[in-house]
Amino acid sequence: MTKTNLITGFLGSGKTTTITHLLANKPENEKWAVLVNEFGEIGIDGALLADSGALLKEIPGGCMCCVNGLPMQVGLNTLLRQGRPDRLLIEPTGLGHPKQILDMLTADVYEPWIDLRATLTLLDPRQLLEQRLQNDENFRDQLAAADIIIANKADRQDEASRAALEAWLSSNLAGRKAITVSQGQIDPALLDSPRHNLRTLPASESHSHSHPASRGLAALSLASHQRWRRSLNSGQGHHACGWIFDEETRFDTIGLLEWARLAPVDRVKGVMRIPEGLVRINRQGQDFHIETQNVAPPDSRIEIIHSAECDWNQLQQDLLKLRLPDDNQR
Structure with missing residues (x-):
């Protein structure tokens, strides 16, 4: 067992x-x-x-x-x-x-x-x-x-x-x-420690989410020709928007951290490729924690969650501007 x-x-x-x-x-x-x-x-x-x-x-x-x-x-x-x-x-x-x-x-x-x-x-x-x-x-x-x-x-x-x-x-x-x-x-x-809290919990009355019809049982991935992709999700009174970028995409370090720190949302979490390697970003409200390492992840992933709808397109536009140029960038 x-x-x-x-x-x-x-x-x-x-x-x-x-x-x-x-x-x-x-x-x-x-x-x-x-x-x-x-x-x-x-x-x-x-x-x-x-x-x-x-x-x-x-x-x-x-x-x-x-x-x-x-x-x-x-x-x-x-x-x-x-x-x-x-x-x-x-x-x-x-x-x-x-x-x-x-x-x-x-x-x-x-x-x-x-x-x-x-x-x-x-x-x-x-x-x-x-x-x-x-x-x-x-x-x-x-x-x-x-x-x-x-x-x-x-x-x-x-x-x-x-x-x-x-x-x-x-x-x-x-x-x-x-x-x-x-x-x-x-x-x-x-x-x-043993279980001792055996109280009966009520079923959630608001247990609902909206999922894409094609949702699978694995995290989002990119097709071979894709440089990046966006995903939206909502439910339980919250809204999420996330992005995944391919392994060739790197971001301006200072600009990325400022984007994550100032985004008008409740939650920001990500693992992103930067010139120095990778940066782990974890922000809840005004708490902002970062950790850098000189190894790079296979891709970049970042997600924001908020208790209300946001201007995802503007946030995305600002994020895309922080990509560093490479031979294939578009």
């Missing part, structure tokens, strides 16, 4: 950073796998985790439990039966509802395969100050599903967010465990 953990949390709470930390500190003699789901189709998290050493399956373009659970079943079955990992980490989209996923993992058909351990829910305490999120059904239900609540980004907290966290925990912890960390640096031993 594969020890399995659901690692959930709203947009920007630090799920991918936490998983990256866990993979870097896993036992050397164990094979780990990650089933990652993203709201958009571009596959940013897959690109971020590609060199982690873990077996990886992506489910793009909405919730892994949509389409009667087919995308999740395909990815889950492939990892369990072909990969036979010692541990499986499941990262749903930050806009996903946990009930359908937990229902599937505890179904009789998976009982011989899955040893379901604690569900970890990442929380940026500053989110508790946003009335919009407090009213968000998925935000509330993700926290309700947690066996362990990880109050992440302690280094970004202020007096107001600390007070909000303390007040929320005093009213909602209900015997569950909560810890405070920075940059997702949790003790891997937490993964072996």
